[in-house]
Amino acid sequence: MFKTISYIFALIGFILPLLIIIYLFRESHEAINHFGIKKFLFDPSWYPNEGLVGLAAQINGSIAVAFLSILLAVPSSVSFVYTNEFLLPKKITFFNNLGIDTFSGIPSVIFGLWGLVKVVPYFAVNHPPGTSLLVGAIILGMMIFPGLVVGIRGLIQTFNQHYQFSSASLNLSSYSYFFKVFIPANIKGLTGVFLLQFGRSLGETMAVLMVTGNVSQNPDSLFSPIRTLTSNIALEMAYATGAHRSSLFMSGLILACVLLLLSLLAIFLRRDDHEY
Amino acid sequence: MNIKKNLIVLISFPILILFFMMISNIILEGHAGLSWNYFVTEASHAGRSGGIAPIIVSTTIIVILTLLISTPFSFCSALILTLVISKNRYLLSLFEISLTLLSGLPSVVFGLFGSAFFGKTLGFGYSLISGALTLSCMVLPFYTKILHDNFKILPREYFLSGKALDLSLYQFAKNILIPLNLYAIAAGAIFSISRALGETAALIFTSGYVDRYPHSLLDSGRTLSIHIYDLALNIPGGDQAALKASFVFLLLSLTINFILSVVLKNTLLRGLQ
Numbered sequence: 001m002f003k004t005i006s007y008i009f010a011l012i013g014f015i016l017p018l019l020i021i022i023y024l025f026r027e028s029h030e031a032i033n034h035f036g037i038k039k040f041l042f043d044p045s046w047y048p049n050e051g052l053v054g055l056a057a058q059i060n061g062s063i064a065v066a067f068l069s070i071l072l073a074v075p076s077s078v079s080f081v082y083t084n085e086f087l088l089p090k091k092i093t094f095f096n097n098l099g100i101d102t103f104s105g106i107p108s109v110i111f112g113l114w115g116l117v118k119v120v121p122y123f124a125v126n127h128p129p130g131t132s133l134l135v136g137a138i139i140l141g142m143m144i145f146p147g148l149v150v151g152i153r154g155l156i157q158t159f160n161q162h163y164q165f166s167s168a169s170l171n172l173s174s175y176s177y178f179f180k181v182f183i184p185a186n187i188k189g190l191t192g193v194f195l196l197q198f199g200r201s202l203g204e205t206m207a208v209l210m211v212t213g214n215v216s217q218n219p220d221s222l223f224s225p226i227r228t229l230t231s232n233i234a235l236e237m238a239y240a241t242g243a244h245r246s247s248l249f250m251s252g253l254i255l256a257c258v259l260l261l262l263s264l265l266a267i268f269l270r271r272d273d274h275e276y
Numbered sequence: 277m278n279i280k281k282n283l284i285v286l287i288s289f290p291i292l293i294l295f296f297m298m299i300s301n302i303i304l305e306g307h308a309g310l311s312w313n314y315f316v317t318e319a320s321h322a323g324r325s326g327g328i329a330p331i332i333v334s335t336t337i338i339v340i341l342t343l344l345i346s347t348p349f350s351f352c353s354a355l356i357l358t359l360v361i362s363k364n365r366y367l368l369s370l371f372e373i374s375l376t377l378l379s380g381l382p383s384v385v386f387g388l389f390g391s392a393f394f395g396k397t398l399g400f401g402y403s404l405i406s407g408a409l410t411l412s413c414m415v416l417p418f419y420t421k422i423l424h425d426n427f428k429i430l431p432r433e434y435f436l437s438g439k440a441l442d443l444s445l446y447q448f449a450k451n452i453l454i455p456l457n458l459y460a461i462a463a464g465a466i467f468s469i470s471r472a473l474g475e476t477a478a479l480i481f482t483s484g485y486v487d488r489y490p491h492s493l494l495d496s497g498r499t500l501s502i503h504i505y506d507l508a509l510n511i512p513g514g515d516q517a518a519l520k521a522s523f524v525f526l527l528l529s530l531t532i533n534f535i536l537s538v539v540l541k542n543t544l545l546r547g548l549q
Binding site for chain 2 (some may be wrong): 010075076084200206234255
């Protein structure tokens, strides 16, 4: 009895990703029939009630904000890990790690609220209305920072000790060890970590929705308001019906497929490390 | 060389400063006017004044439901993974890839899936139960991974002794795996709580945002995170109330995550004893 139930539960866990894709596909079927898949990628703008369901601006917005957030967060996370692991005394490292683990769980609405109440007014002075691509990227960068630190730290801890001993016996400085030995040897693993966090940035909804302004247009400057795929779904799902609702499922399907591909890529990159 | 080092140390500062600004802003501006009444009264004027009592009730129900659903699912999945599937390397890596894919999906996709599957197909509509089911799907891969990682580092002798005594799967789980992995189960459970509390995007399509007391599990109810989102975005003049709620929320989530990181540090060590 217990055995049967266990098998069933495990099976459900196993097929869940497939089930999600099938359901998204089933729900977006109506939109594909109604508009055709071409329209989603090539229509100029997003007015679903008038038959214009172009997602290009939102896809560009999503990619721009996620890419910018990675660009902001990667240098500081790498240098934070280096400082924390090699330069600071062990006791402080311990507390820093505890702090990072604690901060990694702060919910996204709190980031979003802080961005809306404090960061947006700051930018609104010189670049009204303030809600913009840049603020979104800053908030996202803060959100993925703990994840990046935990990922890179994990790579350091599992890195072959052999390299560490060899470096110590050659009297390499911590700087050389980290930047000349660790990073070149783990370039694939690091890329995997960055890709996963890039995916998290792409999929983040609430914080981005609250600070980017949600105007469906191509991002032409750092200070222009944008709308991402995720916030589009969250904003319009409440009142959407019929083909409009179905188009939202279609954008969810696109998002899910992109993120599945990113995860797969990250898995395969992580697989063969230390082949230096 | 020293200039390089100093430069690298400097680069890590800006984001940390932003973090401290955020925490201090929310703590300094959120605690004004907080009293015991805030926790025991209902919201009035769409949340601009009044308390958060019904919201606390809905949040607690959703969190407990999520735990009740996700714990057996993850435990059984991890059990089958460790005892049965691990014999077949190919199948094991397939299973692990599937879990990793699931953990990489964004919450808004889970929200869409939940509203279509639990809301429409199973007919739960906007309700606490469909919200909790959606959240369970979200935490499943993480919970299973925490348990599986702890199960697989157990000494091989335990499994062999279990085989030699002809223990059934149930006896083995109840008498050996659960007592040995209490810390891991606690870590997974606290992780689920932390996820369930922080989630917004998956819940607005599944559990809805009604701010009165829920009457049954099939009733809609809003969690604390949705309350903050709604106050900040949809209700003019709700900023102060949102900061107040997020002060409570921040303290809650920092406490839970602190406990989680302490417990997680213990799991892998405890598993070996």
